[in-house]
Amino acid sequence: AEASYRTAKADYDFQSNIALNRELQQAQAEVQTAQVDFQHTQNQLRALGSSEQNLQRDDHSKDASIALVRAPLAGVVTERKFNAGAGIDAASPLFSISNLSSVYVIANVPESNVGKLVIGSVAEIRSNSAGTFNGRISYIDPRLDEATRTARVRLEVPNPQGRLRAGTFTEVGFYTGTNSETGEELVVPSGAIQREGDKTIVFVPKDDEPGAYEIREVEIGGEMEGYTAIKSGLKLGEKVVSKGSFTLKTQMQKGEMGEHGH
Template sequence: MPNRLITEDPHDESSTNENNSGDTTSPSVTYRSEEGPGATTDWKIIESRKQVPGRLHGERSAYEVANDKETRFGSPRNRNIAIVTVVALVALVAIYALFLRGGNKESTAINVNAEAAKDAEPGDEHGAGEAEEVKLSPEAIAAAGIEIEGVTQRPAVALIKVTGSVETNQQQTQQASPLVSGRVERVNVGQGDVVRAGAVLAIISSPEVAEMHGKLREAETRLRLAERTLQRVQRAENRVAAIQAKAKLDEAEATLRRTRRLIDLGAGAGKDLIAAEAAYKTAKAEYDYQNNISVNREVQQAQAEVETARVDAGHLRQSLQTLGDPVATNTRDEHTTNISLVALRAPVSGTVVERLVNAGAGIQAGTALFTIANISTVWVIANVPESQVGKIRVGTPAEVRSAALGTGAMAGRVNYIDPRLNEETRTARVRIEMANPGERLKAGMFVEVGFAAGTGGSSDQELVVPSAAVQRIENRSVVFVPKDDEAGAFEVREVELSGEIEGYHRVISGLKLGDKVVTKGSFTLKTQKLKGEMGEHGH
């Protein structure tokens, strides 16, 4: 059946005559398509019955529009085109929906995350969604030795930041110089070698050393002769006077015994006894005198010669030791021994940072041939402006960072402040002595230095967290916070830090006073988290 246009029911009480209301009204119009018995499709074009007053001239009412539609849809050909167009559009929409169905899941997930991020509370420091966490069993916690400390406060300090450079510790740096002139026979070390105190750095041939060795041999020969003479004198050989005196003494002693025996028998006189005793005493004194003259004089002379030779030899040995221990190429045959050689030894343990000589070179006494530095400790020289140097004292904590190393702050303390200013830069040299484990800091390296100076306000406080609690994961600083509601679970909390002083990091955000963090064992938790992430990526 052909489409036909029907208007609103003329008996509808809601209709208002245009002439009665004084307003322009337009009825609702229904376009009905009847394709068969009982099949009716209605399209309604409804416009407000109340037209805006003062409608512009030429503006069309809904009724007029409906009449136009009747004109357009009245033709069977136009109606068929409209129906085909509608069906085609419906089909295209259905196909497009099926095509995008697979992508809707990903879009939905992205939208959900976007909505979650949008809905997160402003100022939420840990981000939207579920917080990261690491879980350990009680056995793993015990094995890791987990220790927990709280976030604390301390008086606020201001960080004076300046630039500086690394220098060798001059108190642990020495030059090796020979005390004699000569020629270098051999060099045993190179630049960068690590040596111990006393190690032979080079062998030097010196005429002066050869001459001293000759004098030493002469002194040793004199010593041996003097010792032999002393032994001979002490044996009392060829002491004629002493022997004669001894004979007289023996004779006087025999006469004295005989006289006493006669007196005991009553055959002798007392005067004979007195004479015999006097003769004995005289002989005894003569013997003692002769013995002392002959023996003591020779012994004393021999002893003096021995002592002189011994002292001369000792002085020469000491001089050779001062010049450097003599090095013999063949100690068994003194005729083939090169007595001109002397060893130049390392004065301290450390690293050879300079080698200024090669084998065959002629050298003068006192010329520095090697520089050895103990770089287990180094100096950092900071250039502090005169406006800031007054805030720094000997003992002030300092932290040193190196962009070249890319490591965290290294702690040290000020041990010297130069009282003089550089007139051109108006800066003072402030020296920090630092431990250098692994010899990471190299002489000449540029560094950034921060000095912890008090802010001056007694009430100023700042949050700090132990440095042992902070770990770096994916270029962010994190700590591990134990969860109160789940044993063995630790929240991975991202924190913003500002500097490290005396084993503590200054906290900018991410933690509050009283929060608990893992200190000892935090690296174990970091490792566990990274393992978990690797497992997720593997799936």
């Protein structure tokens, strides 16, 4: 009987070891497959420009349920696409991120005015909640909306303090001080603009009288990147004094310009 017991136990242990070895081999194969998938994902992230720091494994020593999610760019989270505790499928977007240091403003411009605009022209953007900004036209849609007879015009607007938010309603004023033949916009260095009472003036050098300047009243538009748009009072190609214009203004106020300025 004892011999039969030993034989049966040996057979049982043998069969158990076969089952354990089969499960162990299966688990080892799954680990190897997971390692290959992990390395493949890392290579894909490297190909997309992710840094080595972003590829480091998360520290799960304190809480294995927390995973660090790194954004591919800096910005502000503007939309969350899931609820806490929800399951997430692979490749599903989690958040929308926007960099609001520079924003696009879309204006619907009537058909009759689109032809007066050129890419690069200055525009003034006004918001009741955020204030006034200056921007430049970066794109003019060649198509018209058949219902409204307007074209979409895109403006790039610096927004360093983030005052303009996505979805903000704005009013846009375009400065069309351009040459209809060349499409060039009339702008001058902002340092050339001076104030004299309620007038805005520039100093224009006289071609036939060296050292003499004409005081010209102008109507200005928006300012951007150190340049101010001129709506009227100057012609394309005319020169103005930029450096030293404040000195000329001081001399004018003291009456030192005499016959040289009028």
